[in-house]
Amino acid sequence: MQPRLEVSKINVSYGDKAIVQELSFSLAEGRIGCLLGPSGCGKTTVLRAIAGFERLSSGRISVNGCRLSDDKQHLPPEQRQIGMVFQDFALFPNMTVSGNIGFGLKGWRREEQQQRISQMLDMIGMSDLAKAYPHQLSGGQQQRVALVRAMAPQPSMLLLDEPFSSLDIELREQLAREVRDILRQENATAILVTHDQHEAFAMADEICVMDKGRIQQQDSAYNLYHKPANRFVAGFVGEGVLIPGKVESYDRVNTELGPIQGLVPTGCKPGCKVDVLIRPDDIVHDDTAGETAIVTDLAFRGSEFLYSLRMPSGIKVLCLAPSHHQHGIGETIGIRLEFNHLVVFPREHKTGNRSMA
Structure with a gap:
């Protein structure tokens, strides 16, 4: 047509x-x-x-x-x-x-x-x-x-x-x-x-x-x-950060948040250093989780808080959590990864991560 x-x-x-x-x-x-x-x-x-x-x-x-x-x-x-x-x-x-x-x-x-x-x-x-x-x-x-x-x-x-x-x-x-x-x-x-x-x-x-x-x-x-x-597009649409990772196989990338499963672009071969897009909804607040992070900033959005978090290595991530979970700046909270879409870009910077919020 x-x-x-x-x-x-x-x-x-x-x-x-x-x-x-x-x-x-x-x-x-x-x-x-x-x-x-x-x-x-x-x-x-x-x-x-x-x-x-x-x-x-x-x-x-x-x-x-x-x-x-x-x-x-x-x-x-x-x-x-x-x-x-x-x-x-x-x-x-x-x-x-x-x-x-x-x-x-x-x-x-x-x-x-x-x-x-x-x-x-x-x-x-x-x-x-x-x-x-x-x-x-x-x-x-x-x-x-x-x-x-x-x-x-x-x-x-x-x-x-x-x-x-x-x-x-x-x-x-x-x-x-x-x-x-x-x-x-x-x-x-x-x-x-x-x-x-x-x-x-x-x-x-x-x-x-x-x-x-x-x-x-x-x-x-x-x-x-x-x-x-x-x-x-990753930076303009939505919020998120890029964290460093290393390609282990065609469907697995290792990061500080643990291994992430998903289809890796064909140009990123095993051993390749990459940046992985982490959205706020990929990080789940969970007090029973083994991983922890420190709250560095927060924004109240009615039904949710958007937390800015710092990992032990200094890497920063964002987390959306229901607003009945209220934490102050400086508090340590448990987090876990709940990841459904692997978005990977070849590494542009050797160290650190970049906020896309």
Whole structure:
């Protein structure tokens, strides 16, 4: 089946500066994708190129098999049938909620316009606010109106540029799930741009982690966390530390925390020195365990504590423990390894370990 969106080896430059380099990915109909990465990695530039606001230096962008951009042609944004939700929502302050939602429906018959507006209002549970103005709405309500305004004309796909960044942090993950549900009701194809992995995990079916204008890994949230393709992905997604180890066999690495079983990359042969990624959920607090560590820092997270621990050798690890296990800085606690995914990288540093929190 032909993908709804196909981005093939695109390059975008500002003068002599390359912003996006040889970037490729595709997205099937009805799927929600995400471009996730730190500020300045090029993710918003990719989104703007898909929308038609940026020209390509080379490469190709196609929707439904129709070429929108390459190095020779560039279809204007208004002809692409692509909806966009901006960071600041960009609602028209002098229009009611109904007026905003109906803005893109001017070519429709009046009866069809009213029916579609009513459908969108029902979808976001705001039928009683049809005559309200944007300044009378909460941030979350404005975000929902901006979303359905972009969806109302039934575009080929939707682009969402950091749509939750202006909202309180407590609301972002909840709203990301709500937006996902609304998009799925319409079987909409969408791309979210964000630097917040929690938003990405809550909303997207598949995620492209970007750095320096390139995709480092395109995968599910689960695989990005448990099977990162490289050190950048391992450090950007989730928390963890790298501890030194030595490959014993194709499925075993020895570390200070004991031997760890799992498939070792083919390039890491027996005797090879490696760094092993240890996530906080790989370390279990267990007072009966033989291994101990000293608490050097802690962060309360409601149902859990995130403990920073120092092993006898000086190696530092992180541990997630239920919050009814409360320990202070300087206390010694028992720990054991509960490891399901072996993530190994060839050694870059000869000594010590590096936090990826």
